[in-house]
Amino acid sequence: SDDSPNTDIITLTRHVIQEQYRLGDAATGDLTLLLNAIETTSKFIATNVRKARLINLIGLAGETNVQGEEQKKLDVLSNDIMVNALRASGRTAVLVSEELDEAIIVEDRYKGKYCVVFDPLDGSSNIDAGVNIGTIFGIYKIKTDSKGTLSDVLRPGSEMVAAGYTMYGSSCNLVLSTGSGVNGYTLDTSLGEFILTHPGIQIPSRGKIYSMNEGNAMYFYPPVTAYLESIKFPKSGKPYSARYIGSMVADVHRTLLYGGIFGYPDDKKSKSGKLRILYEAFPMSFLTEQAGGVATTGTQRILDIVPQGIHDRCPVFLGSKDDVNDVIRFYKEVPKEA
Numbered sequence: 660s661d662d663s664p665n666t667d668i669i670t671l672t673r674h675v676i677q678e679q680y681r682l683g684d685a686a687t688g689d690l691t692l693l694l695n696a697i698e699t700t701s702k703f704i705a706t707n708v709r710k711a712r713l714i715n716l717i718g719l720a721g722e723t724n725v726q727g728e729e730q731k732k733l734d735v736l737s738n739d740i741m742v743n744a745l746r747a748s749g750r751t752a753v754l755v756s757e758e759l760d761e762a763i764i765v766e767d768r769y770k771g772k773y774c775v776v777f778d779p780l781d782g783s784s785n786i787d788a789g790v791n792i793g794t795i796f797g798i799y800k801i802k803t804d805s806k807g808t809l810s811d812v813l814r815p816g817s818e819m820v821a822a823g824y825t826m827y828g829s830s831c832n833l834v835l836s837t838g839s840g841v842n843g844y845t846l847d848t849s850l851g852e853f854i855l856t857h858p859g860i861q862i863p864s865r866g867k868i869y870s871m872n873e874g875n876a877m878y879f880y881p882p883v884t885a886y887l888e889s890i891k892f893p894k895s896g897k898p899y900s901a902r903y904i905g906s907m908v909a910d911v912h913r914t915l916l917y918g919g920i921f922g923y924p925d926d927k928k929s930k931s932g933k934l935r936i937l938y939e940a941f942p943m944s945f946l947t948e949q950a951g952g953v954a955t956t957g958t959q960r961i962l963d964i965v966p967q968g969i970h971d972r973c974p975v976f977l978g979s980k981d982d983v984n985d986v987i988r989f990y991k992e993v994p995k996e997a
């Protein structure tokens with residue numbers, strides 16, 4: 660085998676610039692600069708997550724976020740890192756964060772033409788257990804003639820121009836789509852660079868894994884219960900395997916790479932499900948569709964939803980197209996209310 664050192668590594672920065680050149684004059688380089696800022700925040704957050712146990716960042720910051728959950732110090736830190744870097748990039752107009760009740764309208768001096776919606780540290784309830792957690796982000800371009808207002812982010816996810824996540828675990832993986840497929844990058848800490856390691860991620864058309872919190876099973880509506888029954892007690896073939904990490908970034912990352920289905924359905928306890936439309940459901944659905952998968956609420960394509968509020972929730976089923984289409988069929992055939 661050729662063991663000469665690789666002299667042509669493709670970093671995230673280089674890959675994004677290549678995409679900008681592919682788009683020709685239509686691309687001004689603004690998205691490239693914005694993605695570079697996001698990449699830097701991921702590296703910064705990754706070092707803080709890794710150090711967390713050492714510099715005792717674990718534990719509650721004593722404040723609560725819009726979810727009413729106790730905020731972990733890493734949440735607060737990650738949010739501040741992202742808000743500062745996105746504003747300083749001079750490429751953003753509106754920022755929406757899971758940690759902030761209200762949207763940030765960037766002041767004119769720093770205002771750019773993109774809106775970023777993000778969950779700076781999703782899965783944070785797992786921080787103390789060392790389970791993988793992550794940053795999720797979606798990017799809209801402000802509407803023509805808009806100065807950057809809430810109306811630029813209360814739009815269908817199909818109008819996003821890019822989406823991605825960074826997973827902080829045994830390695831640091833950044834997965835990104837700018838609308839022409841999905842690519843995965845792994846942080847080489849010796850270089851401080853994200854290196855292209857998963858070019859052109861394509862989700863298998865059917866998987867063997869289902870990922871849902873069955874602790875909510877007593878609240879599930881009949882279509883979900885019937886679907887689960889069909890894969891746990893199949894009339895033919897083997898039952899599916901259950902994998903549930905309870906951290907969306909980790910569960911979705913596995914689903915994109917291995918196939919299968921991830922779900923957080925609406926149920927009798929949570930009428931709209933739990934996951935947030937703008938900075939959880941939309942970015943993950945954007946990536947899923949770009950990787951050849953399907954993302955639905957059970958009754959409609961997630962990316963077609965028009966959110967009314969920046970922290971609205973929606974039901975989520977996403978993953979391999981044949982598996983998610985099975986769920987859609989159960990929603991059509993099984994009455995929701997008994």
Ligand code: P6P
Pocket residue numbers: 781782783784872905906907908910923933934
């Ligand atoms: P549950 C984490 O708090 C999160 O927002 C997602 O990352 C994850 O998929 C979901 O909630 C887990 O929720 O109710 O199963 O603990």
